[in-house]
Amino acid sequence: MTGSTELRDKVVLVTGGSRGIGRAIVLAAADAGARVAFCARSLGPATDEVVAEADRLGGPGSALAVRADVASETDVEALFDAVIDRFDQVDIVVNNAGINRDALLVQTSTVDFDAVIATNLTGAFLVCRRAVQEFLAQGDGGRIVSISSMSQAGATSQAAYAASKGGLLGLTRTIAKEYGHKGVLANVVTVGYVETDLTRDIDATLRRSLVAATPLRRTGRPEEIAAVVRFLASARADYINGAAVRATGGLEEVPT
Numbered sequence: 259m260t261g262s263t264e265l266r267d268k269v270v271l272v273t274g275g276s277r278g279i280g281r282a283i284v285l286a287a288a289d290a291g292a293r294v295a296f297c298a299r300s301l302g303p304a305t306d307e308v309v310a311e312a313d314r315l316g317g318p319g320s321a322l323a324v325r326a327d328v329a330s331e332t333d334v335e336a337l338f339d340a341v342i343d344r345f346d347q348v349d350i351v352v353n354n355a356g357i358n359r360d361a362l363l364v365q366t367s368t369v370d371f372d373a374v375i376a377t378n379l380t381g382a383f384l385v386c387r388r389a390v391q392e393f394l395a396q397g398d399g400g401r402i403v404s405i406s407s408m409s410q411a412g413a414t415s416q417a418a419y420a421a422s423k424g425g426l427l428g429l430t431r432t433i434a435k436e437y438g439h440k441g442v443l444a445n446v447v448t449v450g451y452v453e454t455d456l457t458r459d460i461d462a463t464l465r466r467s468l469v470a471a472t473p474l475r476r477t478g479r480p481e482e483i484a485a486v487v488r489f490l491a492s493a494r495a496d497y498i499n500g501a502a503v504r505a506t507g508g509l510e511e512v513p514t
C-alpha cells in the first residue's frame with residue numbers, strides 16, 4: 259500500500275478497466291486510497307491481474323471486477339447493483355470503455371456505426387443516468403469523468419468514433435448544467451494518441467504523422483491520462499465542471 263489518502267472513503271467505478279487507459283485509471287484510484295470497481299465484457303486473467311494489483315496498492319478487498327457490457331442497459335443496472343452491494347456507495351464514475359471501427363464514411367457499415375455508438379455513447383448515457391440517480395439518492399454530490407478523444411472535433415476515417423466522442427462532450431456538458439447545483443460535476447478528458455490495444459493497428463504513416471504533429475514528439479502513456487482523471491476526481495478539482503481537459507502532448511488536431 260502507498261498510504262495516499264486523496265480519494266480515501268471514495269468508491270470509484272471505471273468502465274473498461276481490464277487493460278490500456280482504463281487499467282491505469284483503476285490502479286491510480288486504488289493508489290489514491292479509493293475502493294475501486296471496474297467492468298469489462300469478459301473476466302479472466304487480465305481482470306484478475308488488475309484486481310490483484312489494485313489490492314496490492316489499496317489493500318486487500320479494495321477492488322472488484324464485474325462482467326458487464328456498457329451497451330446493455332441490463333448489464334449497466336446489474337453493474338451498479340454489484341458495486342453498491344459490495345461497497346455501499348458510488349462517488350466517482352469514469353466512462354472509459356470505448357471501441358473504434360475506423361473506415362471512410364462510405365465504407366462504414368450501419369452495423370459498425372451502431373456498435374461504436376452503442377458502446378461509446380449509449381453506454382456512457384446508461385452509466386451517467388444511473389450514476390446521477392445514485393449521487394442524488396446519496397445526497398453528497400458526485401463526479402463523472404469521461405474519456406474522449408481529439409477525434410471529437412472530426413477525424414478522417416472516424417465518422418462513427420468522432421460522432422460518439424463529440425456526443426460524449428454534449429452529454430457531459432448537459433450533466434454539468436443540470437446537476438452542478440447538486441454537487442454533481444462532469445468533465446471530459448480529451449486524449450491524444452496513447453499506445454494501447456485500441457491503437458495497435460493504426461497505419462504506420464498515420465502513426466508517424468501523429469507523433470510529428472505532437473509537440474512532445476511522443477505518444478502518451480496510460481498512466482499520464484490516469485493522472486488527469488485522478489486529479490479531476492479529487493477535491494483539488496472542486497471548481498471544474500463541464501470542462502474538456504486536454505491530455506494530448508500539445509497535439510492540436512488529428513492529421514488528415
Ligand SMILES: NC(=O)c1ccc[n+]([C@@H]2O[C@H](COP(=O)([O-])OP(=O)(O)OC[C@H]3O[C@@H](n4cnc5c(N)ncnc54)[C@H](OP(=O)(O)O)[C@@H]3O)[C@@H](O)[C@H]2O)c1
Binds near residue numbers: 273277377
Ligand atoms: N488509445 C488512445 O490513443 C485513445 C485516444 C483517445 C481516446 N481514447 C479513449 O480511451 C478509452 C480507453 O481506450 P484504450 O486505448 O485504453 O482502449 P483498449 O486498450 O482497447 O481498452 C478498452 C477497454 O474497454 C473495455 N470495453 C470495450 N468495450 C466495452 C463494452 N461495450 N463494455 C464494457 N467494457 C468495454 C475493454 O475490455 P473488453 O474488451 O474485455 O470488454 C477494455 O478494458 C476509450 O474510450 C478510447 O476511445 C483512447
